[in-house]
Amino acid sequence: MTWDFSGKAALVTGASRGIGLAIATELVRGGAAVTIMSRKADDITAAGERLAKEISGARVLALAGNAGRHEDRERVVRQTVEELGSLDILINNTGINPTYGPLADADLGAVLKTFDTNVVGALGFVQLALRAWMAEHGGNIVNVSSVGGLRSTGVLGAYGASKAALNHLTMELAWQLGPSVRVNGVAPATVKTRFAEALYVGREDEAAHAYPMKRLGTPEDVASLVAFLVSDEASWITGETVRVDGGLLATGSLG
Numbered sequence: 001m002t003w004d005f006s007g008k009a010a011l012v013t014g015a016s017r018g019i020g021l022a023i024a025t026e027l028v029r030g031g032a033a034v035t036i037m038s039r040k041a042d043d044i045t046a047a048g049e050r051l052a053k054e055i056s057g058a059r060v061l062a063l064a065g066n067a068g069r070h071e072d073r074e075r076v077v078r079q080t081v082e083e084l085g086s087l088d089i090l091i092n093n094t095g096i097n098p099t100y101g102p103l104a105d106a107d108l109g110a111v112l113k114t115f116d117t118n119v120v121g122a123l124g125f126v127q128l129a130l131r132a133w134m135a136e137h138g139g140n141i142v143n144v145s146s147v148g149g150l151r152s153t154g155v156l157g158a159y160g161a162s163k164a165a166l167n168h169l170t171m172e173l174a175w176q177l178g179p180s181v182r183v184n185g186v187a188p189a190t191v192k193t194r195f196a197e198a199l200y201v202g203r204e205d206e207a208a209h210a211y212p213m214k215r216l217g218t219p220e221d222v223a224s225l226v227a228f229l230v231s232d233e234a235s236w237i238t239g240e241t242v243r244v245d246g247g248l249l250a251t252g253s254l255g
Contacts, residue, residue, distance in 0.1 A: 003030035009084035011035045014094035016043035018193035022219030026227045033059035035080040067094035068117040077128040087133040089230050092122040093144040103157040111158045118162040138180035140230040145187040167241045174239030184229045185241035189248045191217035212247030
């Protein structure tokens with residue numbers, strides 16, 4: 001489907017590669033001007049150059065920043081409005097997972113960092129987007145969650161708990177910000193990205209066997225759903241976190 005985001009500006013965090021870059025690409029193809037952000041300057045600059053080269057007429061602003069730092073969030077939102085003219089779409093895609101294993105043994109500093117980036121950082125971007133543009137003009141927000149926020153994971157407990165909090169944040173914000181701002185989420189299962197390599201590299205066929213669709217996800221699978229959720233075609237959908245998981249949770253399993 002061809003989307004029409006002409007005249008709109010978007011901010012996509014965690015967008016130097018993987019799901020974030022695929023979402024940015026989908027929005028740019030639909031005519032949106034897009035700010036892409038990630039922590040490493042070289043990576044986000046390269047991603048911006050790639051988008052500008054691949055899509056004729058693309059308006060892309062590539063900014064380095066840490067989603068867990070208020071001053072970086074503030075700067076990126078301010079530059080987006082100043083240079084692109086508005087901020088109609090916010091995609092909170094940044095996510096980290098610095099801890100693995102039983103929660104009883106988890107380093108609490110790593111748990112705190114996980115929540116600070118995955119939950120507080122996302123809320124921080126929402127607050128800034130509202131003050132800079134959306135409170136007066138309306139808009140659309142999508143939080144990129146995970147199936148790990150919908151079921152227990154066993155070894156990714158802190159990450160899953162942070163995504164569960166993000167899912168609840170999505171519902172609270174949808175209630176509080178409607179009708180002018182819609183807030184939704186997407187919850188992918190294993191998507192073939194560098195972030196998720198530990199879950200499938202060297203055993204992809206085995207990992208995919210648990211899925212009714214018999215394959216793992218791609219960044220584009222998630223991007224097309226996000227584009228729908230921020231489009232006018234989804235104008236009566238808010239407060240939802242939509243699974244994009246190849247049917248995995250329908251089996252009662254997390255793989």
